[in-house]
Amino acid sequence: MIFIETLVYVVRDGRVLLIRKKRGLGAGYYNGVGGKVEEGEDVVSAAVRECREEVGITPKNLEWMGLLEFWNYEDGRVESVHFVHVFLAREFDGVPRESDEAEPVWFGVNEVPYDNMWSDDVMWLPKVLSGKKVYARFDFDHWRLIGGQVFELVRST
Numbered sequence: 001m002i003f004i005e006t007l008v009y010v011v012r013d014g015r016v017l018l019i020r021k022k023r024g025l026g027a028g029y030y031n032g033v034g035g036k037v038e039e040g041e042d043v044v045s046a047a048v049r050e051c052r053e054e055v056g057i058t059p060k061n062l063e064w065m066g067l068l069e070f071w072n073y074e075d076g077r078v079e080s081v082h083f084v085h086v087f088l089a090r091e092f093d094g095v096p097r098e099s100d101e102a103e104p105v106w107f108g109v110n111e112v113p114y115d116n117m118w119s120d121d122v123m124w125l126p127k128v129l130s131g132k133k134v135y136a137r138f139d140f141d142h143w144r145l146i147g148g149q150v151f152e153l154v155r156s157t
């Protein structure tokens with residue numbers, strides 16, 4: 001199975017908005033706000049929709065920060081591939097509220113709870129939160145991280 005997904009990191013006043021995911025893949029972990037892109041939807045519309053659904057806010061002026069690939073293997077075969085577009089939002093409308101999918105929690109950008117997040121996050125999220133664009137690929141075995149590479153994207157002139 002191949003999935004196109006989004007992750008949005010809302011930042012304001014030195015803090016980043018994460019969700020504690022309540023169900024589905026990664027339940028119990030803190031993560032950015034996001035989910036799967038639906039049929040016929042573009043990635044920005046999907047990112048905005050997920051923010052509205054999961055925490056009741058509308059992010060504005062989303063900044064594309066990179067692409068992550070997550071390859072999950074089971075018994076030596078590819079079980080699923082997830083292409084995840086990452087965005088920063090420095091402005092939003094609304095007040096974050098809890099939903100049946102997610103509990104929103106603000107953290108200082110230097111106090112992100114990496115011990116309670118997907119193990120890949122510490123390898124790329126600090127770069128994104130400091131304004132760097134990234135491409136990364138991570139391999140998992142039954143969703144246990146087994147390898148990965150992270151590249152910073154730079155504009156060539």
Ligand SMILES: COc1nc(N)nc2c1ncn2[C@H]1C[C@H](O)[C@@H](COP(=O)(O)OP(=O)(O)OP(=O)(O)O)O1
Nearest residue numbers: 005006007024025033034035036070084118120121
């Ligand atoms: C494996 O490493 C991952 N790390 C991080 N930081 N985030 C990940 C990883 N794998 C998936 N994600 C993110 C990407 C998306 O934002 C969500 C996918 O969540 P879900 O499968 O629950 O998607 P939804 O559309 O919200 O769920 P429904 O299918 O129930 O509507 O996780």
